[in-house]
Amino acid sequence: MENIVTQIQGVPLNHYIIFCSIIFAIGVTGVLIRRNVIIIMMSIELMLNAVNLLLAAFSAYRGDPTGQVFVFFIMALAAAEVAVGLAIIIMVYRNTKSVDIESLSKLRW
Amino acid sequence: MSLFYFVAFVAIFFALMTIFTKNPVHSVLYLVVTFFTLTVHYILLNAQFLAVVNFIVYMGAIMVLFLFVLMLLNLNGDTEPMKSNLVKIMGVIAGMCLFATLLGALRVIEPSHEIVTGNTDIGLVKHLGNVLFNEFLLPFEISAILLLIAMIGAVLLAKKEVKEIKKA
Numbered sequence: 111m112e113n114i115v116t117q118i119q120g121v122p123l124n125h126y127i128i129f130c131s132i133i134f135a136i137g138v139t140g141v142l143i144r145r146n147v148i149i150i151m152m153s154i155e156l157m158l159n160a161v162n163l164l165l166a167a168f169s170a171y172r173g174d175p176t177g178q179v180f181v182f183f184i185m186a187l188a189a190a191e192v193a194v195g196l197a198i199i200i201m202v203y204r205n206t207k208s209v210d211i212e213s214l215s216k217l218r219w
Numbered sequence: 220m221s222l223f224y225f226v227a228f229v230a231i232f233f234a235l236m237t238i239f240t241k242n243p244v245h246s247v248l249y250l251v252v253t254f255f256t257l258t259v260h261y262i263l264l265n266a267q268f269l270a271v272v273n274f275i276v277y278m279g280a281i282m283v284l285f286l287f288v289l290m291l292l293n294l295n296g297d298t299e300p301m302k303s304n305l306v307k308i309m310g311v312i313a314g315m316c317l318f319a320t321l322l323g324a325l326r327v328i329e330p331s332h333e334i335v336t337g338n339t340d341i342g343l344v345k346h347l348g349n350v351l352f353n354e355f356l357l358p359f360e361i362s363a364i365l366l367l368i369a370m371i372g373a374v375l376l377a378k379k380e381v382k383e384i385k386k387a
Contacts, residue, residue: 131318166261
């Protein structure tokens with residue numbers, strides 16, 4: 111246990127922020143460059159996880175458990191979001207026979 | 220300390236693989252590895268409850284759901300039409316711009332370097348349970364209702380409509 115604590119104290123908080131920013135930026139890039147709806151949702155999960163890790167890091171560094179409770183709520187929310195989102199994707203696939211995001215462009219009109 | 224940098228590097232590598240792999244199934248598997256590295260990060264932060272929940276909920280439930288939908292829709296090939304290279308490059312540049320903006324904001328803020336480790340075992344189940352069921356009891360119950368509604372919505376959306384079956 112002490113070993114873990116010393117390991118935390120070796121890493122500056124800045125590096126956690128930079129790491130989570132990189133993961134978040136990768137998630138945004140994934141949303142922008144892919145056309146498969148499922149992969150876009152996976153990129154959103156990546157972004158959610160980056161935020162989760164940053165909240166947990168702040169919580170551990172400040173000695174305040176509220177941040178970790180927030181991460182717990184975000185995880186519950188993500189589970190709900192994924193269930194509904196994948197159900198919508200199945201509906202779209204049933205109607206258009208593709209998971210291409212461009213097939214949803216007629217929703218504009 | 221060096222373990223953090225190694226795991227962070229692995230996480231970034233597999234996150235990049237997730238968004239750049241053509242085959243969706245490989246993409247899901249890389250994402251599972253990414254989530255596993257994030258679980259290791261939680262353990263390094265001594266947030267053991269979150270590590271276990273991340274392991275079970277994200278790697279276990281959510282990723283299996285993704286894989287299940289991929290197999291259900293039979294997308295196991297390189298069937299996805301890719302975006303044009305111009306759009307891809309612009310997307311990557313936009314992501315880099317976001318990262319640069321975040322870094323610039325970080326330089327301005329200058330978060331304090333001192334480490335407050337008043338209570339290092341806040342991530343244990345006992346402490347988190349105390350907080351969760353005292354201060355956050357109402358949000359906890361509301362999230363239970365949210366999950367119920369999400370379940371009903373998912374079943375309603377994914378169910379086949381009766382009329383279509385009769386027509387076919």
